[in-house]
Amino acid sequence: MDTVIGVQYEGGVILAADQSNARSILTYQSNLDKITKLSPSSALAVSGPNSDLVNFSEYISKNISLYQLSNDGLQLSTHAQANYCRGELATALRKGPYQVNCLLGGYDAPSGKGKGSLYWMDNYAALSKVNYGCQGYASNFCLSIMDRDWTEGLDQDQAVAIVDKCIRELEVRFVMSQPNFIVKVVDKDGVRTLKFGADPADN
């Protein structure tokens, strides 16, 4: 089961996800990147079956690119992107649902909000703006850590430290082995990878 973790801090959002792609007793891949860049300052971390994970991420990211192309480079705010994403989940819900649970993290420049925002979305198209969140079994282990350690006005290092703490907890207490995690930051300088357990580019 996938683990997806997100922490919002002053100036951006940290998103982390495990890198395994497995079904039943077989691991297909252990360097999968489940965090997709949506726009120059937002990213979507997705958990779910690989088919829906990839299809949904690409569908959303391409539509957001289309918006930017059609509107002279205008960028959607994180709030708008999250609601768009939720709308797509909602439309598909009673037709053929996407079995994905996501965390959308973005940074809005000061004229908008000047800070990072994190949105939690599930496969039933519920949407909630949160300061920190998880998807999957990870919630059982990690939410209490984040409840205790998160405060307003964290900096990037502190936010990453919280994420690291969550990952270590899972290594100790979660029955499934998740050897690799990829951690990305979304801030005023864009979306970039901080660290990974296995290089997604390796074939």
Next chain:
Amino acid sequence: MARRYDSSTTTFSPEGRLHQVEYAIEAINNAGTCVGILAKDGVVMASEKRVTSGLLAPTKSSEKTYKLCQHAACNVAGLTADANILIDQARLRAGRYEYQYCEQIPIEQLVEHVCNYKQAYTQYGGLRPFGVAFLFAGYDAHHGFQLYQSDPSGNYSGWKATVIGANNQAGKSLLKNEYGSSSEEKEGEMKVEGAAEEIAMPDVNEALRLAVKVLNKTMDATATSPEKMELFVMSLKDGACVHKILNKDETQKVIDEVEAESSAAGDS
């Protein structure tokens, strides 16, 4: 000579023109004038009201100004019946955007949508174009206050100040001379010719006066009165857009101010 290429919208003439579209644009030159002026703290739209009969009992609050959404409004010049269809389209588009993104639609996207709808009637189906020109006034977080003009061809452009409807050329030439130079500035500073960046945007009150001045020029009657014109102002209050159509007293006040200005200018 171009007669046989006139009747169908979907046929180019040998000179590469769409005559039906041009005729539609002509139709608007007989309609009541609308002036739009962009101010630094809002947008002003002033229109000539053509009262056809004293027996009229109007049902709408305005025949010229229509609210499209919380942060956009438009003025109409041309066939009102045609305009109603397009205004519905605009309102739907604004509403659907908000439904999808939980955010207000950027004004240019709203204008472009209406214009794309109009363009279809110049290319498909053998239907005639819409005989309407619009002035769109709106506010969004990306570009602040904006003013757009669109015509039956589906073309649109953004303006600092513009006029549509009857005598629009006279109105435009007045705006060209007077927009961006307030009476206080004229005395002291040098105006740099042709440097668009030097234009000082008026505030809403100056814009209102300039709009009335333009209407005075374009309207047939020599005496202007509040019954003959409608003044609309869009501004921000506490971060939200406010749409206001001036009432009779407020309109009279602006008319009086313009009257005073012109007689003062006449004296000096």
